[in-house]
Amino acid sequence: MVAKLAIRDAGKRYGDLDALKGCSFDVADKTIVSIVGPSGCGKTTLLWSMSGLHGLTSGQVDLDGQKITGPRPEIGLVFQEANLLPWRNLMGNILFPFEVKGQKPDMPWIDHLMDRVGLTGFEKRMPRELSGGMQQRGSIVRALSLRPQVLLMDEPFGALDAFTREEMNRLVEEIWLETRTTIVFITHSIEEAIFLSDRVIVLSKRPGRVMADYTVGLPRPRSLEVMASREVFDLMNQIKADIYGMSSMRSKAAE
Amino acid sequence: MTDAIPEFKKAEVTQVGLTGSALASGLGATTRREIAIILAVAVIVIGGLEAVLWWYAVPQYILPRPSLIAAALVKEFPLILPHLGYTMVSLLSGFAIGAGTGMILAAVVTQYPFVEKVITPYILVLVTTPMLALVPLLILRFGFGYTPRIIAVALAVGPMVMINAATGFRRTDSAKIALARSYGASTLQIFWKIRAPMALPMILVGLMIGAIFGLLTTVGAEMVGGGFGLGNRLTTYSSMIDMPEFFAVILLLSVIGILIYVIFFLIGKKWASWET
Ligand SMILES: Nc1ncnc2c1ncn2[C@@H]1O[C@H](COP(=O)(O)OP(=O)(O)O)[C@@H](O)[C@H]1O
Ligand SMILES: [Mg+2]
Numbered sequence: 001m002v003a004k005l006a007i008r009d010a011g012k013r014y015g016d017l018d019a020l021k022g023c024s025f026d027v028a029d030k031t032i033v034s035i036v037g038p039s040g041c042g043k044t045t046l047l048w049s050m051s052g053l054h055g056l057t058s059g060q061v062d063l064d065g066q067k068i069t070g071p072r073p074e075i076g077l078v079f080q081e082a083n084l085l086p087w088r089n090l091m092g093n094i095l096f097p098f099e100v101k102g103q104k105p106d107m108p109w110i111d112h113l114m115d116r117v118g119l120t121g122f123e124k125r126m127p128r129e130l131s132g133g134m135q136q137r138g139s140i141v142r143a144l145s146l147r148p149q150v151l152l153m154d155e156p157f158g159a160l161d162a163f164t165r166e167e168m169n170r171l172v173e174e175i176w177l178e179t180r181t182t183i184v185f186i187t188h189s190i191e192e193a194i195f196l197s198d199r200v201i202v203l204s205k206r207p208g209r210v211m212a213d214y215t216v217g218l219p220r221p222r223s224l225e226v227m228a229s230r231e232v233f234d235l236m237n238q239i240k241a242d243i244y245g246m247s248s249m250r251s252k253a254a255e
Numbered sequence: 256m257t258d259a260i261p262e263f264k265k266a267e268v269t270q271v272g273l274t275g276s277a278l279a280s281g282l283g284a285t286t287r288r289e290i291a292i293i294l295a296v297a298v299i300v301i302g303g304l305e306a307v308l309w310w311y312a313v314p315q316y317i318l319p320r321p322s323l324i325a326a327a328l329v330k331e332f333p334l335i336l337p338h339l340g341y342t343m344v345s346l347l348s349g350f351a352i353g354a355g356t357g358m359i360l361a362a363v364v365t366q367y368p369f370v371e372k373v374i375t376p377y378i379l380v381l382v383t384t385p386m387l388a389l390v391p392l393l394i395l396r397f398g399f400g401y402t403p404r405i406i407a408v409a410l411a412v413g414p415m416v417m418i419n420a421a422t423g424f425r426r427t428d429s430a431k432i433a434l435a436r437s438y439g440a441s442t443l444q445i446f447w448k449i450r451a452p453m454a455l456p457m458i459l460v461g462l463m464i465g466a467i468f469g470l471l472t473t474v475g476a477e478m479v480g481g482g483f484g485l486g487n488r489l490t491t492y493s494s495m496i497d498m499p500e501f502f503a504v505i506l507l508l509s510v511i512g513i514l515i516y517v518i519f520f521l522i523g524k525k526w527a528s529w530e531t
Binding site: 051 | 440
């Protein structure tokens, strides 16, 4: 089976800093893959390469076996903060991609998505009038409005409180169950990664490369019981050990 | 599942636009009570001034009573009106030229940080030097018509608009530009859909300050030379010690200044209020 996304020996240098080096993995179609790793290990750098926003210094990212050389309509992007344009109201923000592309907006689909994320009735609100969770839901609608085949999400809920975050996680799962969009999800929450993913990839500290790769075979939708199971507990500890093992190595090196 | 909408959010965000300025608070009077109080204070101040000047019999050539100024304004209005028109012609043409050039320069120059570094000192010199000082020179070269005035006004407005607009255009948010690029936006689209709206609050600040500077320069240039314009009326009336008429013209000039402020305040409220 050809992977939806294939990251092949990806490397990125900023000046004389190696942000990413020899990073390779595949993302199967219609799956959710999470990427966790210490802060500054190159996760955003990697995601931007996958979205075609910037190139790599070495290696490549393929979409359906074709090298990505620039932004692609098949790929949607959700940013770290909601990244809504503050001078446009919510609907203005959601129609922004269509405006840029000079395309007629797919209103039934947009209305469906708005309803799905609970934003119906808030179309005219300005971003500053919306809570952080609502803003991020708006940005998810914006990213999905063009029906992308792949959705790249960069720590989308990092700035939200724990309750809102769990709610958003369930929402992402629901949306995935409906659309089966391939999702690459960057997070620094191991629990969030396990809850959402079919696979969790652990990156090493900078320069980032794959240091562990776990398959999460839990049934969906993932209930509280499943998340409280022994299996999840063990996996969580395993991933923690991977990450903290890295940092203990770093502190040893510093001695 | 729907979050409650907080009424006040992000109070900590720094406000750069006009609507956030301290001056704007006076334009926020909304309730009938507030308006009544503001009017009452105005009546007391003007009435008090009238009474004091009358009681102490202050001579007209020092400070005419408000009632005399009002009477002079009414009586002289047909005579002053054309001069108001001449002043507006100089102000508006100079402003249009200066503001247009300033905005275009700001938009272009901020795209090239090195060019910006090279030209900023000169712009600063232009901002800080009173362009009024050039008027005698401009008159020597261009005569007593509109030309020297319009040039002086444009030179006063342009750098002021440019320096503020440049601050606005420099406020680039790489995430927002990345967002636009991820949808395949062209450089031009990024300019019009991201950079320009983001710069708008600062552009409006620049336009307003520029317009006020333009008004100062217009009147100053009219006082220096040429037989027309409100500035010329000021010199004429003061040379004849027609003080009520002199102050009537001053009153008109403050009305223009306030109008400039109100117009930009309202534009800011309509188009740049997302900042506050
Ligand atoms: N545009 C850039 N120029 C220089 N260095 C950068 C740039 N972007 C990121 N970096 C550096 O590359 C490393 C990886 O950054 P990033 O991909 O944002 O990490 P993460 O998202 O995992 O926290 C960091 O050390 C960061 O400082
Ligand atoms: Mg990051």
